[in-house]
Amino acid sequence: MSSLAASLVPEVIKKLIPYQSARRIGGSGRVWLNANELEFPIHFDNQAKSYNRYPDFLPHDVASAYQKYAGVETPVLAVRGADEAIDLLIRTFCQPGKDKIVVCPPTYAMYEFCADALAMETIKVPLVGDAFDLDSQGVIQAAKEANLVFLCSPNNPTGNLISQAEIIKVLEGTQDDAIVVVDEAYIEFELAQNAASLIAQYPNLVVIRTLSKAFGLAAVRCGFILADKSVMDFVAKLIPPYPMPDSSATVVLAALSETGLKQVEENTQTLISTRDWFIGELKNLPCIAHVYPSSTNFVLVRTHSGEDLFAYLLKHGIVTRNQSHDPALRNCVRITIGSQSSMEEVISVLRSYPTQS
Numbered sequence: 001m002s003s004l005a006a007s008l009v010p011e012v013i014k015k016l017i018p019y020q021s022a023r024r025i026g027g028s029g030r031v032w033l034n035a036n037e038l039e040f041p042i043h044f045d046n047q048a049k050s051y052n053r054y055p056d057f058l059p060h061d062v063a064s065a066y067q068k069y070a071g072v073e074t075p076v077l078a079v080r081g082a083d084e085a086i087d088l089l090i091r092t093f094c095q096p097g098k099d100k101i102v103v104c105p106p107t108y109a110m111y112e113f114c115a116d117a118l119a120m121e122t123i124k125v126p127l128v129g130d131a132f133d134l135d136s137q138g139v140i141q142a143a144k145e146a147n148l149v150f151l152c153s154p155n156n157p158t159g160n161l162i163s164q165a166e167i168i169k170v171l172e173g174t175q176d177d178a179i180v181v182v183d184e185a186y187i188e189f190e191l192a193q194n195a196a197s198l199i200a201q202y203p204n205l206v207v208i209r210t211l212s213k214a215f216g217l218a219a220v221r222c223g224f225i226l227a228d229k230s231v232m233d234f235v236a237k238l239i240p241p242y243p244m245p246d247s248s249a250t251v252v253l254a255a256l257s258e259t260g261l262k263q264v265e266e267n268t269q270t271l272i273s274t275r276d277w278f279i280g281e282l283k284n285l286p287c288i289a290h291v292y293p294s295s296t297n298f299v300l301v302r303t304h305s306g307e308d309l310f311a312y313l314l315k316h317g318i319v320t321r322n323q324s325h326d327p328a329l330r331n332c333v334r335i336t337i338g339s340q341s342s343m344e345e346v347i348s349v350l351r352s353y354p355t356q357s
């Protein structure tokens with residue numbers, strides 16, 4: 001029986017024969033002269049490691065270390081950040097100028113950006129009410145016209161989580177229509193709520209992860225796609241010949257080791273404590289109209305209309321993210337949780353914020 005993925009993927013991708021890079025072809029031998037690499041390394045800065053050979057086509061050790069961490073047996077693909085995952089999934093499953101995606105604003109802007117760049121229409125099913133709840137029925141309806149649905153959980157910039165029950169509702173309602181991509185960039189801050197284990201049951205589910213947030217490896221550029229084989233077979237056709245630099249893979253393997261994961265877990269707990277302290281302090285400040293609950297390493301706050309909070313913090317050297325351009329987020333600022341001392345400084349500056357009478 002043909003999979004949903006196979007029925008959605010454009011003919012042009014189906015027919016595409018992946019580029020046969022030297023590492024993809026593999027093989028065995030003693031003298032490797034097949035990839036136009038430099039056969040012997042030049043050791044810049046006295047580095048011990050050699051970088052003259054192209055890296056693995058797909059770094060299997062990285063993928064299997066992540067599989068173990070995620071507690072899944074479904075295929076895992078390492079990519080250069082969750083942003084590459086978004087772009088790759090759209091290019092695999094949507095035909096430029098023809099197919100559509102569904103997003104639930106306010107949410108991460110890259111889903112719509114990638115679709116726009118390929119002349120694809122984005123159907124918007126806004127989050128509803130003060131709690132930014134998912135309109136699951138609206139999403140299911142819109143998915144009938146689309147190939148991909150992007151859900152962000154926990155969501156950037158609102159900070160809230162979509163419950164597993166809601167995700168299952170969407171998966172059930174879309175299983176004949178669209179692939180549902182759940183972007184779990186911030187899931188380490190609410191790990192028990194992750195959707196990865198649902199892939200075994202719902203082959204129309206794809207989960208995106210990143211090491212840029214809780215793992216603190218934003219500069220390494222490493223993300224992951226977790227998906228059923230029926231989906232991954234097509235994604236692997238479009239992946240660039242050598243997606244992951246060796247230098248990144250080395251750091252990633254250290255982060256995914258037992259010691260690395262313990263460090264991440266401890267650090268995440270500390271960050272959550274700082275966040276919860278920060279939220280408590282914000283709630284006592286007269287300039288803050290609302291603090292949105294957060295399942296992430298940032299907090300969305302709404303001020304009373306008046307002097308722009310973003311500009312005020314900037315004047316004091318504190319750079320946050322202004323969200324006011326979005327009509328659903330008027331007077332809102334997103335503040336990343338940093339060290340305890342940075343957050344104390346933010347609170348101290350906000351204590352002198354001019355209050356509206």
Ligand SMILES: Cc1ncc(COP(=O)(O)O)c(C=O)c1O
Nearest residue numbers: 081082083108156185210212223
């Ligand atoms: C929801 C969400 N998805 C994906 C990304 C991109 O992450 P990466 O650094 O792995 O490309 C971000 C970065 O801010 C994000 O907030």
